[in-house]
Amino acid sequence: MTIKASETSRAAGLVTPKSGRLRRLAIHAMMILLSILSIFPIYWMIVTSLRPENETFSTALWPANPTFENYAFVLTRIxxxxxxxxxxxxxxxxxxxxxxxxxxxxxxxxxxxxxxxxxxxxxxxxxxxxxxxxxxxxxxxxxxxxxxxxxxxxxxxxxxxxxxxxxxxxxxxxxxxxxxxxxxxxxxxxxxxxxxxxxxxxxxxxxxxxxxxxxxxxxxxxxxxxxxxxxxxxxxxxxxxxxxxxxxxxxxxxxxxxxxxxxxxxxxxxxxxxxxxxxxxxxxxxx
Structure with missing residues (x-):
């Protein structure tokens, strides 16, 4: 009984508050990364829809001259x-x-x-x-x-x-x-x-x-x-x-x-x- 109790206390001591915080931080970091990967295509779709024709293939995260011309074109074309x-x-x-x-x-x-x-x-x-x-x-x-x-x-x-x-x-x-x-x-x-x-x-x-x-x-x-x-x-x-x-x-x-x-x-x-x-x-x- 004494040996089992000491082994249990030793195993419990391995899980320190610091290691628990690091584990939670790692999980949250992974969830944030997956969320960004999921949301980014939607963000890029909206950004591309706001680009003028001469900036369509730009890699900037936000258009230099955002416009709603594409939306107006869609509503008039179809x-x-x-x-x-x-x-x-x-x-x-x-x-x-x-x-x-x-x-x-x-x-x-x-x-x-x-x-x-x-x-x-x-x-x-x-x-x-x-x-x-x-x-x-x-x-x-x-x-x-x-x-x-x-x-x-x-x-x-x-x-x-x-x-x-x-x-x-x-x-x-x-x-x-x-x-x-x-x-x-x-x-x-x-x-x-x-x-x-x-x-x-x-x-x-x-x-x-x-x-x-x-x-x-x-x-x-x-x-x-x-x-x-x-x-x-x-x-x-x-x-x-x-x-x-x-x-x-x-x-x-x-x-x-x-x-x-x-x-x-x-x-x-x-x-x-x-x-x-x-x-x-x-x-x-x-x-």
């Missing part, structure tokens, strides 16, 4: 504001539909004892692995026959159901206490009432996480709008960015200005909902 509105509508509608369809599918798989529930779950998981390039031609043909080409509805409908949304909510619902559901059913509550008044209010974290991921994914979508859209005013902001990339060369100033405008809504939403975003991801277990 319908940027309309594209931002279209992107917001498409992203919000896609996120809402994925949350709704994910709730319905997950609740049916968890609550109702289906004979082939395991097979259905496996097929949904396998469909998640299928790349979009495999299904883009059938989706395009179907959208063309339904008259959805060059419409916002055509951009939303193919992404209204997502395997990721179903699987995320499915695993979240499996951990929901079955005693509460059985008590509600004994009291006469139907499945619709149980889903919307009992299950959904108690799954705020996974639903919020899914909505955030779906919104950002839809906001960054490029390939499907490029395939479906014809007119700029009916397209999204990602297509607007592509208009400043030509075979003759990229218009870096206007391109960075358009990218800054496209990133601004997402950054504002994150700054406003920062605490809720972090809490929802921590509670849902998503990293």
């Amino acid at each position: 319908p940027m504001l309309e594209m931002l509105v279209n992107t917001t509508v498409v992203a919000a509608a896609t996120a809402a539909l994925q949350v709704a369809t994910g709730l319905f599918a997950a609740y049916s798989l968890v609550r109702w004892r289906i004979r082939l529930a395991g097979l259905v779950h496996g097929l949904i998981a396998l469909s998640w692995l299928v790349p979009f390039q495999v299904t883009m031609i059938p989706n395009y043909v179907l959208a063309s026959r339904l008259g959805l080409l060059d419409t916002l509805t055509g951009l939303v409908v193919p992404n209204a159901v997502a395997a990721f949304a179903i699987l995320l909510l499915y695993h979240a619902m499996r951990s929901f206490p079955t005693e509460i559901l059985e008590a509600a059913r004994i009291d006469g509550a139907k499945s619709w009432r149980i889903l919307w008044q009992i299950v959904t209010p108690n799954m705020g974290a996974p639903i919020a996480s899914l909505a955030i991921i779906a919104f950002i994914s839809a906001w960054n979508e490029y390939f499907w709008p490029l395939l479906l859209s014809r007119k700029p005013e009916n397209s999204v902001v990602q297509i607007g960015l592509q208009m400043f990339m030509t075979q003759e060369g990229n218009l870096w100033g206007p391109l960075m200005a358009a990218a800054a405008l496209a990133s601004l809504p997402i950054l504002v939403i994150y700054l406003i909902l920062q605490r809720h975003v972090i809490e929802s991801f921590m509670k849902s277990g998503i990293r």
Whole structure:
């Protein structure tokens, strides 16, 4: 006992206040460095958007003569504001539909004892692995026959159901206490009432996480709008960015200005909902 106590005290003595401070300083220095590496591309995008044309390739950290000419050029060259509105509508509608369809599918798989529930779950998981390039031609043909080409509805409908949304909510619902559901059913509550008044209010974290991921994914979508859209005013902001990339060369100033405008809504939403975003991801277990 005496030997163990002396060894413990000796080991504890190795961790001095000075070494603890040095360790904290090293951790903070590493976090500051990683933060700078993460923020610097955004800073450089904004700085490049403020440079005049003759200073586009300057390496100065701040332009000598900052100007908003690139922003004015973007707003007059393409319908940027309309594209931002279209992107917001498409992203919000896609996120809402994925949350709704994910709730319905997950609740049916968890609550109702289906004979082939395991097979259905496996097929949904396998469909998640299928790349979009495999299904883009059938989706395009179907959208063309339904008259959805060059419409916002055509951009939303193919992404209204997502395997990721179903699987995320499915695993979240499996951990929901079955005693509460059985008590509600004994009291006469139907499945619709149980889903919307009992299950959904108690799954705020996974639903919020899914909505955030779906919104950002839809906001960054490029390939499907490029395939479906014809007119700029009916397209999204990602297509607007592509208009400043030509075979003759990229218009870096206007391109960075358009990218800054496209990133601004997402950054504002994150700054406003920062605490809720972090809490929802921590509670849902998503990293």
